[in-house]
Amino acid sequence: MSKAEIRPIEWRGDARSGALRLLDQRLLPNSEVWLECRSAEQVAEAIRSMAVRGAPAIGVTAAYGMALAAAEGERLGLAERAMAEHLAKSRSLLAGTRPTAANLFWALERCSRCADASPTAEALLALARSIQEDEMESNRRMARYGAERVPHGAGVLTHCNAGALATGALGTALGVIREAHEQGKGIHVYVDETRPRLQGAKLTAWELSRLGIDYTLICDGAAAALMSKGRIQLCITGADRIAANGDTANKIGTYSVAVNASHHGIPFYVAAPRSTFDPAVADGSNIPIEERSRDEVSNCGDAQICPDPAAAYNPAFDVTPASLIRAIFTEAGEIAPVTKERIAEALGKR
Numbered sequence: 001m002s003k004a005e006i007r008p009i010e011w012r013g014d015a016r017s018g019a020l021r022l023l024d025q026r027l028l029p030n031s032e033v034w035l036e037c038r039s040a041e042q043v044a045e046a047i048r049s050m051a052v053r054g055a056p057a058i059g060v061t062a063a064y065g066m067a068l069a070a071a072e073g074e075r076l077g078l079a080e081r082a083m084a085e086h087l088a089k090s091r092s093l094l095a096g097t098r099p100t101a102a103n104l105f106w107a108l109e110r111c112s113r114c115a116d117a118s119p120t121a122e123a124l125l126a127l128a129r130s131i132q133e134d135e136m137e138s139n140r141r142m143a144r145y146g147a148e149r150v151p152h153g154a155g156v157l158t159h160c161n162a163g164a165l166a167t168g169a170l171g172t173a174l175g176v177i178r179e180a181h182e183q184g185k186g187i188h189v190y191v192d193e194t195r196p197r198l199q200g201a202k203l204t205a206w207e208l209s210r211l212g213i214d215y216t217l218i219c220d221g222a223a224a225a226l227m228s229k230g231r232i233q234l235c236i237t238g239a240d241r242i243a244a245n246g247d248t249a250n251k252i253g254t255y256s257v258a259v260n261a262s263h264h265g266i267p268f269y270v271a272a273p274r275s276t277f278d279p280a281v282a283d284g285s286n287i288p289i290e291e292r293s294r295d296e297v298s299n300c301g302d303a304q305i306c307p308d309p310a311a312a313y314n315p316a317f318d319v320t321p322a323s324l325i326r327a328i329f330t331e332a333g334e335i336a337p338v339t340k341e342r343i344a345e346a347l348g349k350r
Helices: 040-048 055-075 080-095 102-117 121-147 173-182 199-211 220-228 254-263 340-348
Strands: 009-012 019-023 034-037 155-158 188-192 215-218 234-237 241-243 248-251 268-271 317-320 327-330 333-335
Touching: 009 055, 009 121, 019 055, 034 040, 034 055, 040 055, 040 080, 055 080, 055 102, 055 121, 080 102, 102 121, 121 173, 121 268, 121 327, 121 333, 155 173, 155 220, 173 199, 173 234, 173 268, 188 199, 188 220, 199 215, 215 220, 220 254, 234 254, 248 254, 254 268, 254 317, 333 340
Parallel strands: 155 188, 155 234, 188 215, 234 268, 268 327
Antiparallel strands: 009 019, 019 034, 241 248, 248 317, 327 333
């Protein structure tokens, strides 16, 4: 892998005996260690433990997990009915890993339709590869649309990580940032550390360093002060699920960024593929929000930073109302204003 190229999801070998390799994001930026998955169970654990994270990357990884499940069934010599039951069990296992990520369920639904027609490892591997290739192309297209909105010399704030690590491709929000950089716009990126798991500090800063893009790491609470000083001209994030009306679930703290941006008259943008939209969910109040362990808040690494009796509230995501989002960049173009009608139109495009 070249210094700038980041490919965190790789398949090695043929359909029946190959393996999925995942760059373990839990160990970045200090160590680049690859996990090798040979079963759907191992893939599910990688997603659940956040060795791989980011809604699009989770979808791609789950699709490869279904290919591994089919390969296991073929090695065991399962008959048609037993294979169908085995794949259904694997799908259920993978679906239970991260409830907020819409791309996970979108990818698994495509895998189910593929398995109904051809329940083979070869067919499911071809589908997983196609999903990853489509992700790369959609990222390129949304990056071009989004970069049009980035002024020369802009200070750009991003929250969490929405780059190659989060998509298995170019990146959504970081794809837009990368495109603006490559167009010579002279941008400077402000990276929220993103408590409690520090995806901004650990992952986004790592990606920007490899890409040679100027950035400054800030604590989450510094964003509003920077906005008030005129250092930030736009904010852009990814998304894990977008409701039919445009309400958007993303990493906890995103809503605060959007509120602060609105107060300071700064545009807040979202970049996400159409697979992140969930038209079956009317608005953000119906998006399931994953709650994670108290330890992620009470500890910093191995060190506990609060008294033992302290309770902790640790939702992994929050919901930004559509009214605070200036535009959503997708592979089909820009959605602005962000309304139910404009979203339905965008989802209907080919």
